[in-house]
Structures are given as C-alpha cells and as structure tokens.
Amino acid sequence: MRVLLDTHAFLWWISGSPKLSEAARETIADERNDLLFSVVSGWEISIKVGVGKLDLPETPRDFVTGQVLLNDLRVLTVSLDHALRVYDLPNHHRDPFDRLIVAQALSEGVPVLTADPLVARYSVETIW
Numbered sequence: 001m002r003v004l005l006d007t008h009a010f011l012w013w014i015s016g017s018p019k020l021s022e023a024a025r026e027t028i029a030d031e032r033n034d035l036l037f038s039v040v041s042g043w044e045i046s047i048k049v050g051v052g053k054l055d056l057p058e059t060p061r062d063f064v065t066g067q068v069l070l071n072d073l074r075v076l077t078v079s080l081d082h083a084l085r086v087y088d089l090p091n092h093h094r095d096p097f098d099r100l101i102v103a104q105a106l107s108e109g110v111p112v113l114t115a116d117p118l119v120a121r122y123s124v125e126t127i128w
Contacts, residue, residue, distance in 0.1 A: 002034045006114035007041040037073040044097040092121040
C-alpha cells in the first residue's frame with residue numbers, strides 16, 4: 001500500500017515519539033508499504049526551522065535528506081495537478097501545507113498518515 005506521511009507523522013516516527021499511534025507505527029514499520037514523503041513536508045520543516053518553531057540537529061537539507069534515505073521513503077513532488085486540486089477542497093483547514101498534502105493524497109489515490117482531525121474532514125482516507 002502507498003501511504004503519504006503528514007509532516008508531524010514523519011517527525012514523530014524518526015524521533016521515536018510516543019505521540020505516534022500504534023496503527024501509524026505499524027503502517028510505517030510494515031516493509032510492504034511504500035511510504036511517501038511530500039516535498040511539502042520538506043518546505044514546512046524548512047520554514048518552521050527558519051522561524052524557530054522546530055529544532056533539528058543539522059540543517060533541514062541534511063536532516064531531511066538523510067532521514068528520507070535512512071527510512072527508504074519515496075519523495076512525492078508537487079505536480080501542477082496537485083497544486084490546482086487545492087482549489088477544489090472545502091475550507092476545512094487553513095494550513096496551506098496540510099491542504100496541499102490532502103490535494104496530493106486525493107490526486108494520487110493514497111491515504112494520509114495523520115493525527116490531524118481536520119485532515120480527516122476531507123474526502124481522503126486517513127490512517128491513525
């Protein structure tokens with residue numbers, strides 16, 4: 001199964017956070033699953049580090065690139081279809097990162113691994 005990781009799920013997984021649900025942990029650990037890391041998450045992480053809302057042990061470039069390789073994640077780029085799909089979404093969520101991740105999941109036909117209840121309000125499958 002292909003699964004798109006929300007940014008917090010990615011960060012919680014790599015840090016071993018107890019905030020990650022058991023279902024989320026099992027989904028990520030299952031080697032049969034193809035885990036997708038959106039470039040949107042890379043953008044969000046870079047911005048949060050830049051404004052002081054997130055601390056990393058190294059630069060966002062080195063940290064994210066290293067973790068993507070270490071965890072065998074597939075990078076999902078943003079296509080024009082993804083970007084334009086945001087227009088079709090109801091305004092359940094004001095966060096532009098999450099809205100674009102939802103649009104990507106809908107376009108790609110994949111569930112989002114997320115704890116965010118606002119993401120679950122969209123017509124996208126979620127795992128938590």
